[in-house]
Every structure is written in structure tokens, then in C-alpha cells.
Amino acid sequence: MSYPSLHNNTFIKALLRQPTAHTPVWLMRQAGRYLPEHRALRARAGSYLDLLRTPDYATEATLQPLRRFNLDAAVVCSDILLLPDAMGLGLYFVNGEGPRFRHPLRDEQAIANLRLPQPHALEHVYLTIAQTRRELGTQVPLIGFAGSPWTLACFMVEGGPPGDFQLIKKMLYRQPALLHSLLRTLAHAVAADLNAQIESGVQAVILVDTWGGALADGMYQHFSLFYMREVLARLHKTHNGQRIPSLIHTRGASPWLNVLADSGADALGLDWTCDLARARQLVGSRVALQGNLDPSVLLADEASIRREVRRVLKSVGPSGIGFGHVFNLGHGISPATSPEAVAVLVDAVHEFSRVAGGVHA
Template sequence: MSLPQLKNDVFLRSLLREPVPYTPIWLMRQAGRYLPEYNATRAQAGSFMQLAQNPEFACEVTLQPLRRFDLDAAILFSDILTVPHAMGLGLDFVAGEGPRFARPVRNEADVMALQAPDMSKLQYVFDAVSLIRKELDGKVPLIGFAGSPWTIACYMVEGQGSDDYRLVKSMMYQRPDLMHRMLEINAQTTCEYLNNQIRAGAQAVMLFDSWGGVLSDSLFQEFSLAYTRKVVDGLIREHDGKRVPVIVFTKGGGMWLEDIAGCGADAMGVDWTVNLSRARTRIGDKLALQGNLDPMTMFGGEEAIRREARRVIDDFGPVGQGGHVFNFGHGISRFTDPEAVGILVDEVHSYSRRHHSV
């Protein structure tokens, strides 16, 4: 399939620390429940799973925020739990409760029965990627993504979200051999999954380690980062003659910046507890940084949104040589007013052009 030339590559250039005219911005969960058009499309689909598994619906909701806002990247609409669902764990989204697995992985027999899934079970994701690339018509790059092996394992064992991670940590401490087996399978699967997204048209990929921050020091390196590195090591880094940047993000990972910076990725996402200036000092500009506005800033009114956007940009410093992608420090709240997002995008673009470009 012949694809049009990319019209706005500022996001990709900044990830690769190349000169840019302004700070690019996209938002985690930018296609989601805060948009009325998303809620209408989800209602039309009938359920979250029917929305995510239908390439036409997935394409539509991916494009919705780009029609409203001058964002610098699109991100595939999907879910990190499509991978364990393809392994046969039976994913469903319960109203008011979030994702649940019908068959969680709780004992040795469960772990030994795990296998990397046939990628044909995830073809709907790759079809969505190809369709989105076509419909974007070169407007902005498309980001593919997956959950980290550790974060996926947490959901697989807990069976749903968790407040204390008791079940997965019990397995980790009691039977580290089982945990390592599960993580190895997850890493292999995740690498293949992301590579298929790249072949289908994703121009950058992101690995979400949403639960890495719940681990203690040394255990983070052993059970999370080591498997993130395995995924990154196996990824396609050039496709159709273009570099494919890789972003890794560990929520709550501020104490391990130096370790994460050594995993081989091109960029590292950081949450709002991290000062970007000090982060740059710590990692020595080895890779680009993404982040890191607190999503709750969006409830503070226009003055607060503009002030905090400027603060994040100032914390990073001059952006003319690239290296910073503006984002939240985690996903946007479903209760966010879309008008607030428009204010944020305007401030990031206008302020970075006036004060920090070369």
C-alpha cells in the first residue's frame, strides 16, 4: 500500500532529538471517554470489546481527537489487555469496574499452560493500524503500543486492577520461577505484537509499564525492566527506510531514570513527580523525554493550564534541538472538559514557538 508523505514529523524528530520548531504534543488516552463523540461511537459499537475489535470503529475513535485539536501524533485505539485476551484469558469490561479476566493465571498449572498466541488472533489490531494510516493521509504520525511484560502479568494474575497487588506479588515472592516464565512469554509475545504493528504502519511504538512503580528497588530491575529491555532489543527499528522510535514509560519510575535510560529506547516517558531539568541532568541527554503534566491540572481553569504548561516546557529547557514531547504524566481523566484540552494544545505550541525554538 502506497502511503502519502508525512506532513508533520515534529513528533518523530523530537523523539530522535533532531531540530524542531516547537514542542510537539499528544496525550495519553487522547481518544477516550472525555470526548462526547467517542461515547457516541462506543454506544454504537455496543461494548468496549466490540469497539476495540472492529477496525473501522477503532479508526474512527483514533481520528476523533485530531479533528478537534492540533495534536502532533495519533495513537492507535486499542487496549494493552488484547494480548492476554489472545492467550485465552477471556477479557471483558464490566461497567463501573473496568477490565476483568474470566480465567486468571493463579497457579503452576495455569502458568505452564500459557503460550504465545497466534498473531492471527490480533489481526483486527493490525488491520486497524493499516486503516488508520490510510485515513490519516500523512497528517501526523501514528503511534502503536503495548503493555510491558510486567504490567500485563499483573493483570493476568490479579484478574483485574488491584490496590495492593497481593496476588501477583505473592507469586513473585513464592515462585519467582513461575513469574519469570510468564514474563518471558509476555516479552516474546509483546515484541512480535509490536513488530506486527510496525509492519502494518505504526511509525513509533510505546511500551506502557503502568504498574512497574509498585515494585521495590532491585525487583523492578529483575521483574520489569529486564523484560522491557528484551522487548526493546527485539523490535524493528527501521521500516520503509525510516527510523521507528521507541518510547518506554514506567509510572512511578522516577527513582530508576538512569536504569530505564539504559534499556535501549529512544525516549522515556515520566510522570508528574519528576522534574524534567533534573531528569536531563541524571540521564545525560541519552534519550528524549516525554511528559509530564499532572492530568488534574485540566480542572484548574485556563490560567492554571497555561501556567503549568509553560512550567513543564521551562523545566525541560530550550527545545530547538528536540528531545521533548509534551504529554501528561499519565492518562487524561474521563471528566476533562474538551475545551481545556484545546487550551493546553494552544499554549504548548504557542509558548514553545515564542520562547524556546531556535
Template sequence: MAVDTLRNDRFLRALRREPTDTTPIWVMRQAGRYLPEYRATRAKAGSFMGLATHPEWACEVTLQPLERFDLDAAILFSDILTIPDAMGLGLSFAQGEGPRFERPVRDAAAIERLAVPDMDRELRYVMDAVRLIRRTLDGRVPLIGFSGSPWTLACYMVEGEGSRDFARVKALAWNEPALAHRLLDIVARSVSAYLIAQAHAGAQALMVFDTWGGMLGPGPFREWSLRYMAQVVDAVKADPASRDLPVILFSKGANGHLEAIADTGCDGVGLDWTIDVGEARRRIGDRVALQGNLDPSVLRASPDVVAHEARAVLDAFGHHPGHVFNLGHGITPEVDPESVKVLVDTVHAHGRAIRGG
């Protein structure tokens, strides 16, 4: 990947806990259905996976929010389930029903057949998209690559679809722990290879989405989720292409484990909206940067409320380095794009005020 000079490096500086002129902001699912231009491009692609597997369209929708809003980072448009799809589980998205796997993994034979995907073959479309997006950005803002966490991917792989409680994968972990560990290990090695490949292709930061880690109790979280996120961080930090890239871990609903997440060696900890960001900072200190954590539902309120709540998050964090503003989870399709503009502009303006800029 050719070297380019970043014209806006606030996001990376914040993750390194260096001073910035204002608080950087990006939004989870910032390329999504709330944008009419995204809906138009998806209609051309014919399906979500048609969009995600077409590098030119993936690049187009990745950059769409940056044309509307003064965001400080772009995030690759893709899906967390690309890895199990590349393992041959047969991913599909039914209208209004979410993801499904044709061949879920529910016994020892199925787990033994799994292998780390070939990144240059099964997942080349992702790397092609990363290269194209990085080239098209041309130093405008950093590009974030990402993956689902091993535990979250295993949830879908065993269940075969979304679930309220993911009882099947929990039963596997309780009844056949050695088998569950084999599954999680191969998924962790796949996630590590996937993130490292994105770094080779040009990603400038990496994020792990542990969407379902918070559904586990304290002991199981450490055993089945945290342990394998730490394995991924270790692998990423050991590879020459990715060792200097900041890594953010976001484990939704896992506020009881923030200190342990910070101890994995990651550079940033993502927060959902159910914890005060000031409390999180007091608990973690300045060991890592914090990312978050406005309630996504606030964006459906009036502009005055959006601005007020954004300022409240910034005030709670205070005048310290190491804060990346984000939502506490992904933006929802019902949001008015004008509310996102209010959010972004408020964060930058109030962030400058806090820093005396």
C-alpha cells in the same frame, strides 16, 4: 504499507532529539470519554471491546481528537489487555469495575498452557485497525502503536482484575521466581511480536506502558519489570520492520530508575507528573528524548492555570531538542475538551517562543 510523506513530523524529530520549530504534543488517552463524539461512537459499538475490536470504529475514535485539536501524533485506539485476551484468558469489562479475566493464570499448569498469540489470527483486528488508521491519516501526523509492559500484563493475568497492591503476582515472584520468569518471558515475547506486527502494519512509533512498574521496590523493579522491557526493546530493534522506529518506555512511579530505563536502548522515556522534567533531563542528559509530564488534574483547573502550568513544564525542560509534551498519565473523563485545546495551543505557542520561532 505504502509510503506516505509526513506533513507534520515534529513528534518523530523530537524523539530523534532533532531540532523542531515547536514542542510536539499528544495526550495519553486522547481518544476517550471526555469527548462527546467518542461517547457517541462507543454507544454505537455497545461496549469498550466492541469498539476496540471493530477496525472502522477504532479508526474513527483514533482520529476524533485530531479533528478538534492540533495534535502532533495519533495513537492507536486499543487496550493494553489485548494480548492476554488473545491468550484465552477471557477478558471482559464490567460497568464501573474495570477489566476482569475469567481464567486468571495462577499456577504452573496455567502458565505452561500459554503461548505467543498468532498475530494474524487472534490479533488481526488490531493490525487491521493500524492499517486503516495509517491509510486514513495519509501523512497528516505519525501513528503510535503500543502495548502494556510484560510486568503490567502479568499483574492483570495473575490477579484476574485490577488491584490496589497486586499481592498475588508479587507472591508468585517471591515464592516461585522461576515460574514467574517463565510467565514474564512468554509475555515479553508476545509483547515483542505484537509491537513488531504493529510496525509491519504501519505504526511509526511504539510505546510500552508499564503502568504498575512503580509498585515494585528497587531490586524487584529491575528483576521483574525493567529486565523484560529491555528484552522487548532488544527484540523490536532487531526486526527489520521495527528497528528504525522510536520506542518510548513509560513506567509510572519509577522515577528512581530513569537512568536505567534510558539504558535499555529505548528512544524516549515517559515521565509521570511527580518529577520535575528539568531534573529528569539533568539526570538522563541527551541520551534519550523525554515525554511528559503535566499532572492530568491540571486540565480540570481554569484555562489560565492550564496555560501557566504548561509553560512551566516547557520552561523546566528548556531550549533543548528531545521533548515531547504529554500528560504524566491519561486524561480523565471529567475534562472539558476546551481545556485540551488551551493546552495544545499553549504548548505550541510557548514552544515557538522558547525556540525563537
């Protein structure tokens, strides 16, 4: 499948550390419940899972934020847990508690029986991507994503959000070989999924390592970073002659930025606990950086949002403005956020990064 040149390619250029006229901005979970139209769409679909499994609905959800905001990228409306669901774990959601699996991986036999998804199991995701690309046309690039092997393993062993990580860390320390076996299988599955997303039309991919920061130093390198490197090594670097950039986002990654910069990813996503200036000193010109506004800033007033946007851009430094930086939140947008706050943020990023010296005023 081939797509014409993009009208707005600032996101791709920034990931590849090429000059841009302004700092590109998109938001993790930008296709989400903070939008009233998304909530109405979810009600029409019947449930969150029904929305995700119906390409027409998922495409509409992906496009909704671009109709409101001048964003520099779209991100496919999907969920990292669709992959383990396709591997037979039985995903469902409990109101007020989040995702759960009917068949968590609690013993050697369950992990030994785990198989890669059948090609048709995630077909709805790939159809959504293809449909979204057609509807986006040349507007902006489309981002695909998957959970890191470690983050997926946390959900799959715990049976839902990992809480205090009791079961997965018990496995890590008591049965490390068993956990490595699970992570190897997941690395193959994640790479295959992301390659299928690329073949369907996404133009950049993200490995979402939500729970990497829960690991001790040393354990992070062996049980999370190693398998993300395995995924990245298997990814298509180009498709139809176009470069496909990759990004790793580990929440709590500050201690490991130097090794992450050599992971094979083109960019690193940073949470709000990391100073962007220090991060740039550590990684140099090896990778682009994405981030890293605290999502809670969007619950504040307009003046505070603009001030914090300016602060983040200033922390990047003048050499980062328009070169190798993507503005984003340090994690996903809160459902309590108002759309008006998002509009303020997006406009402020473009305003302050486009005007020469604007972030130093």
C-alpha cells in the same frame, strides 16, 4: 506497506532528539471518553470491546481527537489487555470496576499452558492500524503501544486491576522462577505484537509500564526493566527505510531514570512526580523525554492550564525547547476532562514553545 513523507513529523524528530520548530504534543488516552463523539461511537458499537474489535469504529475513534485539536501524533485506539485476551484469558468489563479476566493465571499449570496468540487473534488491531494510516495520509505519525510484560502479568495473575498487588507479589517472592517463566512468554508475545503493529503501519511504539513503580528497588530491575529490554531488543528498528522510535513509560520511574536511559529505548515517558530538569541531568543526551503534566490540571480553568503548561516547558530548560522533548500528560487523560481544556493545552504548548524565549516570559 510504504507511506509518503509526513507533513508534520515533529513528534518523530523529537523522539530521535532532532531539532523541531515547536515542542510536539499528544495525550495518552487522547482517543477516549472525555470526547462526546467517542461516547456516542461507543454507544453505537454496543460496548468498549466491540468498538476495539471493529476496525471501522476503532479507526474513527483514533481520528476523532485530530479533528478537534492540533495534535502532533495520533495513537491507535486499542487496549493493552487485548493481548492477554488473545492468549485465552477471556477479557470482559464490569461497569464501575474496569477490566476482568475469566481465566486468571493462578498456578503453575495455567502458566505452563499459556501460549503465544495465534496470528489471527489480533488481526482487528492490525487492520485498524492499516486503515488509520491510510486515512491519516501525510498528516501526523501514528503511535502503537503495548503493556510491559510486568504490567500485563499484574492484570493476568490478579484477574483485573491489581489493587494491593497481593497475588502477583506473593508469586514474585514465593515462586520467582514461575513469574520469570510468565514474563519470558509475555516478552515474546509483546515483541511479536509490536512488530506486527509496525508492519501494519505505526511509526513509533510505546511500552506502557503502568505498574512498574509498584516494585521495590532491585525487583524493578529484575522483573520489569529486564523484560522491557528483552522486548526492545526484538523490535524492528526500521521499517520500509523509516526509523521506528521506541519509548518506555514507567509510572513512578524517578528512582531508575539512569538505568532506563540505557534500556535501548529512544525516549522515556515521565509522570508528574518527576522534575524534568533533574531527569535531563540524569539521562543527559542519551534519550528524549516525554511528559509530564499532571492530568488533573485539565480540570482547572484556562489560566491555570496555561500557567502549568508554561511551567512544564520552563522546567525542560531552553536546550529542551524544540529538541528532545515531547509534551504529554504524566498519565492518561481523565474522562472528566472537557474538550475545551484540551484545546487550551495543545494551543498553549505550541504557542509557548514556538516563540523564542516564550517560556521564560
